[in-house]
Amino acid sequence: MARIADLVAYPLKSNDGVALDRAELGAAGALRGDRTYALVEAGVDPHEASVGGNGGYVNGKREPAVHGIRASYELTDSVDATPTAVTLSRPARAETRTDADERRFALPDEADAVEAWVGEYLGYDVDLVREPDGGLPDDRVAHGPTAVSRATLETVAGWFDAVADATEMRRRLRPNVVLDDCPAFWEDRLFADRGEAVRVAAGDAELLGVNPCQRCVVPSRNPDTGAEIDGFRETFIKNRRATLPDWTESDRFDHDFRLMVNTVVPETQRGATLAVGDEVRIEGIEPLDGELY
Incomplete structure (x- = not known):
């Protein structure tokens, strides 16, 4: 009989996951806190944007530089991966003249600071968007755990x-x-x-x-x-x-x-x-x- 070996949530879409021992199924069926936050190009509506390569999301499909950003999280509680804070680190990047850096941001209060820090690294303006009820999964029909x-x-x-x-x-x-x-x-x-x-x-x-x-x-x-x-x-x-x-x-x-x-x-x-x-x-x-x- 199969068993669950690992549970992983991704509080910031397209960034590092966090391992959980237990996870609650949230309002839309996803692990609670999974993909609660996402980065999009400035002004993009995350609910209207495509998750594909040219859809407005700042994800690995369209922006390879995203892979250079590391994320670790402080979580709401042991079964809810909604982050109360995120620590982001980025490598030096010649394209945008950014030095290697690491910063902690309280969420959601310091969303503007996250946008400025990530936008400086990428070289264009971004928004940090939040969907606390159901998250922002790629599959907008089947929201459950993959x-x-x-x-x-x-x-x-x-x-x-x-x-x-x-x-x-x-x-x-x-x-x-x-x-x-x-x-x-x-x-x-x-x-x-x-x-x-x-x-x-x-x-x-x-x-x-x-x-x-x-x-x-x-x-x-x-x-x-x-x-x-x-x-x-x-x-x-x-x-x-x-x-x-x-x-x-x-x-x-x-x-x-x-x-x-x-x-x-x-x-x-x-x-x-x-x-x-x-x-x-x-x-x-x-x-x-x-x-x-």
């Missing part, structure tokens, strides 16, 4: 000489839940065909697995430097097809550049908690609300 197995991370890391280990691959893929005691690509069991969901029990919480996550350029980039692996997509697709398990068969898996699973959290489960060590059980397949997918 999941992948540790064996998958180990296997995919082995496809690339430039990827050190499973931990680095986790930082590239940025899942919320890492599963253990299961084989590589076991998480592909957590989605079915279009119009269907896989009900999954984890501890005392239940989630609906709905969709294999479509990947972007971010996993090809070193999470610390932004250096890109040449031919990453092609190598990934070739190996994903060669190792595809029988259980991955689904009309949702329409191309091979997919890895990790998006979930939906039923309203009745909002406020439930996930914890490291929780057993994960597949309960069955059921119809999915058409408004979701």
